[in-house]
Each structure stands twice: as C-alpha cells, then as structure tokens.
Amino acid sequence: MSVARIASINLECPDPVVLAGFWAALLGGEVAVETPDFCAVKVDSIYLGAVRVQGYLPPTWPSAERSQQLHLDLAVEDLDAAEEEALRLGATKESEQPSPERSRVLRDPAGHPFCLRA
Numbered sequence: 113m114s115v116a117r118i119a120s121i122n123l124e125c126p127d128p129v130v131l132a133g134f135w136a137a138l139l140g141g142e143v144a145v146e147t148p149d150f151c152a153v154k155v156d157s158i159y160l161g162a163v164r165v166q167g168y169l170p171p172t173w174p175s176a177e178r179s180q181q182l183h184l185d186l187a188v189e190d191l192d193a194a195e196e197e198a199l200r201l202g203a204t205k206e207s208e209q210p211s212p213e214r215s216r217v218l219r220d221p222a223g224h225p226f227c228l229r230a
Contacts, residue, residue, distance in 0.1 A: 170223020
C-alpha cells in the first residue's frame with residue numbers, strides 16, 4: 113500500500129508559457145493550467161508544472177556549480193527521431209553524451225537537462 117502518488121513535478125523557469133508549450137508538444141500532453149507565473153501540462157495522470165522564478169539560472173551539467181537537482185528520463189522507441197523532434201521543438205543538445213547509442217542528453221528551453229532513452 114502506498115501513502116502517496118506523484119501529483120506533479122515542477123520546474124523553475126523564466127517563462128512558464130514557453131516551457132509548458134515545449135513539454136506539452138514533446139510529451140503529447142495538454143496545457144491544463146496557464147497563468148503568467150505557473151503553467152501545468154497534463155500527461156496521463158501526471159502534471160508537469162512550469163513555475164516562474166525571477167533571476168532564474170539554469171542548472172549546470174556536468175559541472176556541479178548549479179546542481180541539476182533532478183532530470184527527466186523519457187523512454188522513446190526511436191532515439192534519432194525523438195532527438196530530432198525535441199530539437200525542432202526548441203531543445204538543445206549537450207556536447208557531452210555519455211552513451212549516445214542508448215541515450216541522448218538535451219536541455220529544454222529553460223535549460224533543464226533531460227534524457228531520451230531507447
């Protein structure tokens with residue numbers, strides 16, 4: 113028996129509308145809540161929130177200068193196609209790729225690292 117379930121995962125950013133639009137398109141979700149300071153993307157039973165933070169600075173990776181705290185791993189069937197779509201939607205690709213044959217490290221428009229995994 114579990115005592116909790118994930119309700120939402122929230123990411124800090126400078127522009128919630130832009131970040132929510134990116135994640136909704138990439139994950140096939142919908143923007144369920146949209147205000148200037150908070151947006152929430154609904155994907156199945158999980159919400160991915162984007163929260164405006166003044167003076168936001170993206171995490172650094174692989175440097176620990178500004179720790180990434182957490183990152184999302186997304187399961188994909190076609191790694192190359194998923195990477196191409198993420199880049200088209202506004203992601204950027206990290207120069208350091210620890211295992212490019214199995215996963216790709218990218219950043220969302222606010223600079224949060226995430227991985228696509230085959």
